Amino acid sequence: MGEDTIRGRWALVTGASSGLGADFARELGRRGANLILVARRQDRLERLAAEIEAKHRVETDVIASDLSVPDARDALLRALSDGGRAIDILIKNAGLGVHGNFLDNSWEEEREVIEVDIIALVHLTKLLLPEMVSRGFGRILQLASTAAYQPVPSYAVYGAAKAFVASFGEALNRELKGTGVTCTVVSPGVTDTEFQAVARHEYTSFMHRVQMKSPQVARIAIRAMLKRRHSVVPGPHNALGAWAARLAPRTVSTAVAGFLMQGQRGPKL
Numbered sequence: 001m002g003e004d005t006i007r008g009r010w011a012l013v014t015g016a017s018s019g020l021g022a023d024f025a026r027e028l029g030r031r032g033a034n035l036i037l038v039a040r041r042q043d044r045l046e047r048l049a050a051e052i053e054a055k056h057r058v059e060t061d062v063i064a065s066d067l068s069v070p071d072a073r074d075a076l077l078r079a080l081s082d083g084g085r086a087i088d089i090l091i092k093n094a095g096l097g098v099h100g101n102f103l104d105n106s107w108e109e110e111r112e113v114i115e116v117d118i119i120a121l122v123h124l125t126k127l128l129l130p131e132m133v134s135r136g137f138g139r140i141l142q143l144a145s146t147a148a149y150q151p152v153p154s155y156a157v158y159g160a161a162k163a164f165v166a167s168f169g170e171a172l173n174r175e176l177k178g179t180g181v182t183c184t185v186v187s188p189g190v191t192d193t194e195f196q197a198v199a200r201h202e203y204t205s206f207m208h209r210v211q212m213k214s215p216q217v218a219r220i221a222i223r224a225m226l227k228r229r230h231s232v233v234p235g236p237h238n239a240l241g242a243w244a245a246r247l248a249p250r251t252v253s254t255a256v257a258g259f260l261m262q263g264q265r266g267p268k269l
């Protein structure tokens with residue numbers, strides 16, 4: 001299947017102030033898409049927008065928004081419709097995890113994961129999908145994780161949230177058949193971003209060994225989205241792990257994931 005061209009179309013990237021989100025924006029800019037960059041840290045978004053505009057001669061806009069707040073998501077939609085821009089590409093990337101036993105983590109930490117990783121992701125889809133369908137074109141990419149493929153002790157809520165993202169995205173893609181809109185689920189393994197620092201998970205030697213670079217993961221994911229694939233697991237080692245987790249008895253895959261994701265709690269950012 002050939003890749004769509006997206007030159008001149010508008011793409012919205014959530015969580016563009018860091019890591020994968022910034023690299024999704026760079027990759028889309030390289031392909032000629034105009035960009036709306038969303039996250040809480042406005043200064044970083046502005047620096048990235050300036051970098052991409054200078055390099056690729058595309059238009060950019062920056063909207064600072066805390067996606068964990070329902071009103072902020074409605075305000076984001078209002079800002080988009082005031083700007084009069086049709087969003088053809090939606091990258092639902094903003095997300096976080098909290099490492100540690102559920103018993104030890106606070107409700108506020110776990111609730112933020114659920115609010116950003118699940119509720120904001122579904123809400124944004126609800127807000128932006130109808131227009132894509134009525135225009136007959138849309139490309140959606142949403143961030144799951146290899147954590148979606150089995151329960152993950154020490155990331156219990158995060159793993160469950162990413163299983164939700166994967167299931168929702170693949171079902172949605174099927175429901176959208178024939179509308180011109182597609183939804184691709186990307187499930188990265190450990191990737192070199194700020195994720196682990198935010199999750200307060202000190203890097204282990206296993207994580208160092210298997211981690212992928214964020215620009216490479218972003219390139220693979222955008223290519224899969226533009227080929228209208230329903231899902232992709234970047235990196236052969238991650239794809240193999242996801243496949244093995246599907247085949248293994250659930251108790252075994254859960255125990256292995258818990259073993260691989262153990263580690264020290266890092267300092268609070």
Ligand SMILES: NC(=O)c1ccc[n+]([C@@H]2O[C@H](COP(=O)([O-])OP(=O)(O)OC[C@H]3O[C@@H](n4cnc5c(N)ncnc54)[C@H](OP(=O)(O)O)[C@@H]3O)[C@@H](O)[C@H]2O)c1
Nearest residue numbers: 015017018019020039040041067095145190191193194195
């Ligand atoms: N890195 C990995 O190992 C890995 C593996 C699998 C999946 N993922 C997924 O990849 C996605 C991107 O994460 P990353 O690895 O690039 O981590 P990251 O470097 O920590 O980036 C996370 C992004 O999400 C944004 N964000 C967090 N909370 C937000 C909120 N309340 N409102 C708006 N934006 C918010 C952050 O921006 P602000 O702080 O400026 O708001 C930041 O831009 C996440 O969904 C993550 O679960 C990561």
